[in-house]
Amino acid sequence: MEAAAVAPAAKKRKPDRIDGQDPPGNHDGDEILDLISHLPDEVLCTIVSLLHTKDGARTQAVARRWRPLWRSAPLNLQVDDRLSGQDHKRFRIVSKILADHPGPALRLSLRGIRLRNPYAKINGWLHSPTLNGLQELEFVCGMEEHGLLPYRLPRSVFCFAPTLHVAKICYCQFPNEMAASLNFPCLEQLTLAGVTLSEDVLHSLLSACPVLQSLLLDGNIGIGRLRIISKTLRSISVGGPWDRQTAVGFEELVIQDAPSLERLLPRNPDYGPAKIRVVRAPKLEILGLLPEGICKVEPVTRVFQETIALSLTTSMQTVKVLALVSVGPNLDLVVDFLKCFPCLEQLYISSDLKNFMRNKRAYNALDPIECLERHLRKVVVKKYHGMRPDVDFAKFFVLNAKVLKKMEFDVCVSFNAKWMANQHRRLQLDNRASKGAEFNFETGNGRYYPSSMYTHSLLKVNPFNLWNTYWDEANM
Template sequence: METRSRRRKLAAVQAPAPAAAEAPKPKSALEDQDPSLAGADGGAGDSISQLPDGVLGDIISLLPTKEGARTQILASRWRHQWRSAPLNLDHLWLCRERNNLDAVVSRILAAHRGPGRRFSVPVYHLVGDRAATADAWLRSPALDDLQELDLCSFSGRLPFPPLSPQPPPAAAFRFSETLRVATIGECHLPDTTAQLLHFPKLKKLELEGVHISESSLHTIIAACPALECLLVQSSFGFYCLRINSISLRSIGGRFDKLIIENAPCLERLLQLGSRHWHPHISVVSAPKLETLGCLSSNYRDILAFDLTVIQGSRVNSLTTVVRTVKILAVDMDALSMDVVIDLMRCFPCLEKFYIESVGPGKTSSCRYKHKNLTSSLDIRLKTIVCRYYRGIKSHVDFATFFILNAGALELMTLHVNQEHYNEEFFGRQRKMLQLDSRASRGAQFHFAPNDPHRYDIDFCLHDLDLADPFERKDPGEFHALL
């Protein structure tokens, strides 16, 4: 008995103590407010839902319109976020039919408390028999403090605009004190309207298909003291645009005549011409200009930098070289080494060179001209992109010239049509391009397929502030020559 009792006591001493009840984890403040944030194991829910309301609102406002509204079904924490987040209302994400668009836009504006971040709708949809509806939209509290207004031009999803452009609704200009980005398309901006406009915070402006006088165009630019990006597409009613701006960093568009008189911050001049558009562009003072194109040097284009003139397919009166330009894009119908060499002399500090050539090549008037350039021409190019490369003699001469002479070259990409994108073509080019004798031992050489749907270099407003607006993501498929 005594032995049995002693054994029991000994076992009780050796046995582990009963586990203490685990103290419940304290709830976070978010979980206390919204139990749906707790995970199945009682821990915190998804990390995105734990972000502050202001951050969630910014995320929602950057989503396409439908996706932003659908965040309400994610969890109870998200349920009311969309209604108070800055509204992003873009007609392209809503519906295809005009009548449905009216109903959907009206319903969204009625449900949203504001403020507004972006409002996008075709401008011609706001005039005529829709004027009263449009006026109600633009005066809605949901658009208060609007930052981006996109009264865009024709959209394939909606009926064609009227033949005669109409002025935009007056209510569209109630946001002038808060707008930072504005696109105006397919309308008439009369002088009386332009004289009254003032956009103190506007940084980006696009005019597309706008009828505007020369004096009104200059008035609007002067009324935007913070303007950094200006894009003018297919607009009419003026012949010459003169730029005197201390804030502009990028200008794009197609002009009959563009004169940069004083632009101390200007860095980019874009989409200046094409094989079918021959503008006159003069730059008097732009000390920070680094990106230029797309030039069409086969026609009667004139590009003047003080006394530097590129005219036709040759560089004439080359008394001043342009040392600030580092990125250049050129569109040639017929690739000519004479023109290329003249461009290298005119822009001696180029680092990136984009060139397109869809026509037949040209034989150099000075066959051995390039052989004596290495001592007089300091080629600093790091990137060369040639589109529509066909392996014909002028194209091979172009590529070989830089392969043999560009000592700083890092990457050459040759875009070819699909019929040339094969091993047989690549093998012939390896022999013709003399890659083993390249001046830059670390350079890479790639073939990439051309984009069959890409005809011209076109830009949208938001491309204008990119460090390199001509840089396109190459197709995932490419073939390395080395």
């Protein structure tokens, strides 16, 4: 009998994996290494907590090792159409999540909630032990089915006041009787949009936030005058009610004492505030869009200029970025503003063109404008048409901004090489005051409001560099 020596086939070594891990297979049927699962549990839990609720729960099916992570991770509970398109199913899912997840809770987002029928159930959710220690709350009410009256905000929302760091409340009536007893010792970001409340209640609410850093107020009803006194606020964005026929319009914003304020961003010049007074804001660097009323209504302009005169040495000299709305554009009014901001480095102008405007103002070398002489390095002209009023307006900066580095034109009309050559001649670019300046023409979309995301992002970012971003996730 012939003995056949057959060498055993070498076994292909499978990659190492964590005990209990079920790695997926590749197209050849071989197992591949799951590198993500090698991360520590703390990192994986952080990843899971940043996902939408539905996606976070689905991670339990990734592998055996992932199964306990969702319940170990801080809960991010987002109650919206993505969780389920059916109201009754969505409510059933949320109740199950709160029963199964032990907490702690990081974030609760309730969007488009109609409170008439599910009021009791939502109150039950808010009192769930799973939500103890909640840090972020988003509560966006729906409107009543018959009429436009907003729902009343549930009092149980305020059980999270001691631990909240971020709060966003929209489209509701604020329970005024709660204001005096509120205290938000940890709250750093506050958004109120489409909320009905009185001035006294708002001031009481703000005084209950001792560490507040960013504030967004937009479309709220019942606020005619707002006075800001805060040692910690760094960024403020404000706008009046969206319905101009409302009984109380947003007439005046007073920055009384805000030693940490860096950015003041009116939301939309069309809705107010009509007047802005800056009494003390020694770190203010970014200002605008300034309301159109300040540019064209003489009494408001005088109020603004008087305030600047009183605080020029402490406040307005710090402003480096300014954004204005100018009808016309009106060169005389814009130049008057430039005199009030001597250290201005970047200027953004959005103009509603009026053919009757005549911008023939000559620069007086005996009465120099400090920012034009020493500091202004960038000018952006939005909604540029290339007609005589905006050509003469822009030419003033071409011929007089001594240290200009870049001038950008956001053009509202179609243009070609011939149009560009004509603009080059009419703007007298060959005679520019700053020989190293660049001039760029780009097609624009006419939008000019900065994204509200920059209200709460405290990074050193100029919101007007990206002010094509008008409507974002922070706009409900």
